[in-house]
Amino acid sequence: IHYHVRSEGRIVKRAVYIALGIDMNGKKDVLGMYVGENESAKFWLSIMNGLKNRGVEDILIACVDGLNGFPQAIEAVYPKTEIQQCIIHQIRNSTKFVSYKDIKKLMADLKLVYAAPTEETALNELELFKDKWDSKYPKIYKSWHDNWATLSTYFKYPEAVRRLIYTTNAIEGFNRQLRKVTKSKTVFPSDDSLLKMLYLATMDITKKWTGHRQDWGQIHSQLEIYFEERLVGRNL
Template identity: 30%
Template sequence: MNDLLRKELQQAVNDLLEAELTAFLGYDPYARNGWNTGNSRNGAYFRKVDTQFGPIEVQVPRDRNGQFHQHTLPDYKQHSDVLESTIIKLYSKGVTTREIADLIEKMYGSHYSPAQVSNISKQMLPKIEAYHKRKLSDKFFCVYLDATYLPLRRETFEREAVYIAIGIKPNGHKEVIDYCIAPSENIEVWTEMLQNMKSRGLKQVELFLSDGVVGMKTALARTYPKAHFQRCLVHVMRNICAKVRVDDREKIMNEFKQIHQQTSKKEAAAVLHKFYAKWNKAYSHVIKGLKEIEPDLLVFYNYPKQIRASIYSTNMIESFNNVIKRKAKPKAEFPTEQSLDAFIGIQAMSYNDRYFNRIHKGFGQVQDTLESYFE
């Protein structure tokens, strides 16, 4: 247990040091807006620091001009109080403030009230604000849009919508572009979020993916008129299953899945029309609805086969939503919008750090092809 906690503390301290340098330089590692700024990252030196759980090795980053001075660790001291780092790390994992207070007291013999723990976690708020205002990459190949619901107390307790946008760049790198919170999902909030993304530098998107929220395609066309739109086939299938008899669901689901398993758009269209013909008599209203959105169902076939498995549904963003829900589960509710914003922000920045240099499956094989869509 000590070894596990020691590793967590070491990672937390190193994350804070790297975040300090990022704030000092004003740009993320490898970010294009850092080019020709006159200063840059210049490796790191190592220090050992004794903690309650044994020594940890920290990497203190350096800048090329020698102007950066970190404040996470006291200078020339090998003993550091890492309680605040521990609290922030535990908070990001979804542990409640009361549970953190109890845990810290048991581990260190130091008493923190839940209110004090909450105040310490608020140290992340300036970073969250900077995250919402940061300059965005000028182009993403595809952007996934989805909303999930989490418990929030204003005057009363309700589950409110968290709007989330995750994008994949032409080079295959993915990131949580932004998120926002509103009482319910509606197109006005999505429109405002899209306009905000564009104002912060995201000028070009080749493909948007979303479920069937009313007005989404129109809002996208207004903000990004050159972008294409793919309706999430998984959401479409769920909607169909909700409107047919239980005895027919498995058969319909298996047949509908074949639409995204074809080798070409022509073959997929043939499968779709066969589906129409077979089920139109029994479920004419369902088939009528499918025909109305048919132009948005097979758009993903216009792109290289290596990435089609990633762009026929919003499964990627839903996996991120599931992580958020799992970590938020221990919390009965978030007491304020600010606390919910901080919680989601920590997850978003952690996600972006984790996948910063990873290439999403299939995208590395067709990077040159995807870049050509923007020429």
């Protein structure tokens, strides 16, 4: 999410990054909010170390939206964490230059990849996609192929867990709520004033996050099996 901030007499665009987590009780919460100036691996590492120092002991699965250096920073602090790159962001990024007359057919073929029942089927469909579209849009197959390790994490899980982790939609929904609060303010006088307003808005929004997901019982039982060793001894 981006906002305009006055800095040294100029108006600059600042990116605000949100870390949102769901604990083993199914409760959603905002873990952190960061104004990015130099989004490097060092920046992401400082965020992950901050979460660790504030008490986030372990992350089972992290869903990220393709930010450079971010998966490596997660692995450095939480080496056992499984990383899932957001499928929705991948689709948007890889199809933004597809011509209007091709987009419907291409999206249908791409859906056969990401909505496949198994990873083996998905890889077969990806090769068929390459055969059909590579001559016209070679970058799409290359992007999916090169990022497959983090795009395909969700295939090992059942449908309920897949829906939880294959996209960062929860953060996008939260961002939309923030924009409703901040839409009257076109330019913020400083980074601090931006963060203060977002913090106050976050407090109001998260007050309503009292329950857990409807399907949390099913998700919890699946996670208990998949991550049994890491959850043993914890009062969850």
